[in-house]
Amino acid sequence: MAGSAEEAPAAASPVASPRDGVTEETASPAARSRGFWLLGEDKSVHKALGGGKTADVLLWKDTKTSAAVVGGATILWLLFEVVEYHLLTLASHVMIATLTILFLWSNATVFIKKSPPDVPEVQISEELAVNIALALRADINKALVLLRELALGHDLMKFLGVIVALWIVSEIGELCDLLRLMYIVVLILHTVPILYHKYQDQVDDFAAKAHAELCKQYKVLDAKVLSKIPRAPPKDKKEN
Template sequence: MAGPAEEAPAAAVPPPASPRDGVTEEAASPAARPRGFWLLGEDKSVHRALGGGKTADVLLWKDKKTSAAVVGGATILWVLFEVVEYHLLTLVSHVLIVALTILFLWSNATVFINKSPPDIPEVQISEDLAVNVALRLRADINKALGLLREIALGHDLMKFLGVIVALWILSEVGELCELLRLMYIVVLILHTVPILYHKYQDQVDDFAAKAHAELCKQYKVLDAKVLSKIPRAPPKDKKQN
C-alpha cells in the first residue's frame, strides 16, 4: 500500500512560455516593443502629434459635430463645383446677393412692424490672430526652406530621394485631378487616416518597422554596389593657423 506522500499527485509544473510568432507576450506589448520604428516616435500619441488642440479633436472625431460639419461642407462644395459645375465667383456673388437682400429687407421691415432691427455683430480680425497666423506660416515656411537647402547641399540622400518621390507622386496626382478635387481628397484623408491609425496603431507600426528594415537593407545594397563607387573629391585639409 502506497504512503500518503505517494498517493498525493505531483504538483503540475507550468509549461514554459512559448513565443507567439517569435515574439513573447512581454515583447509583444506596446510598452516592451522596440519603439525606434514607431511612426510618431517614442511615447507620442496621435492626438499630440496632431497638435493636441481643437484641430486634433476634429480630425480624430472627438468633436463629432464639428467633424461632420467640415466633411459635410467640403462634400457640398465639391458637389457644387465638380458635379453641378458651379463657379466659385458665381457662387460667392449669389450667396452675398441673397444674404444682403434678406438683411436689407429685414432691417427696413422692422420700421413698419415696430420691432428692433437685427443685431448684426461687427466682425474684425484681431491683431493677435493675424500675428499668430503669420508667425506660424513663417515657421513652417522656414522649416521647409531649411529642408530644401539641406537636400540641395547633398547632406542627406534619404531625404533627397523621399522628396523627389513625393514631388513625383504629387505631379502624377495633379495630372489625374484638378486642384479642387485634390483638396477634397485631402480633407477626406485628414478625417479618415488619423482615426484609423489611432485604432490600429500597433499593426501599422509593426508593418512600418518591417518596411523600414527592408528599405535600410536595400539602401545598403545600393550604397555598396553604386553609391560607394561614385568618385568624390577628397576632403580639403583645414588650414592651420
C-alpha cells in the same frame, strides 16, 4: 507556502506599456522594446494631431463638427465638380442672398417693431496678423534651408525623398484637379487618423517590417551605387 501564495498574483500581473502612459523608468525592458512605433512610444494619435480642437474633429470626438466639415466639403465638391458651379459665381450668389436678407430684415424691423439683426463687427487684430506672419515665416525659412542643403548636395537621402515626393505630386496633378485633390485630402484627414487610432498596433507591426526592408534595400543601394557618387564636402555653419 503562504508567502508563495501571496507572491503569485504579483508575478502574474500584466506589464503596462509606455503607450498606456507608463514612463520609461517604471516600464519593464520588454515593454520598452515592444517594437517600431510610427508616432513614438510616448505619443498618441490625438497628441500627434496637436491635442486640441482640430485633433478632436479629425478623430471624430466632436461628431457634429466632423460631420459638418465632411458634409460641407462634399456639398462644395458636388457643386463644383458635378453641377459645374464656378467659385466666383457661388461666392457672388451667396453674398447677394446674405446681404439681401439682412437688408430686408433690418428695414422690416421698423414696421414690425422688433430689434434689427445683430451683425457683429469683425476685424483682424494686429496680434493675429503678426502671429500668422511669424508662423508662415518660420515654415518658409525651414523650407528654404532644406532646399539650400539639397542644392549643395549635403544630404542624399533628403534629396531622394524630395524628388520622389515632387514626382508623386506631379502624377497626382495629372490625375485630378486642385479642387478634387483638396476634397480627397479632407476625406483622408477624417478617415486615416481614426483608422490608425483604432488599428494602431497592427499598422505599427506592418510599418516595422516595411521599415526594416527599406533599410536593408537602402544599404544595398548605398553600397553599390550611392557611395560611389561624388558629393560636395559639408561646410561648417558660421555662428552669428
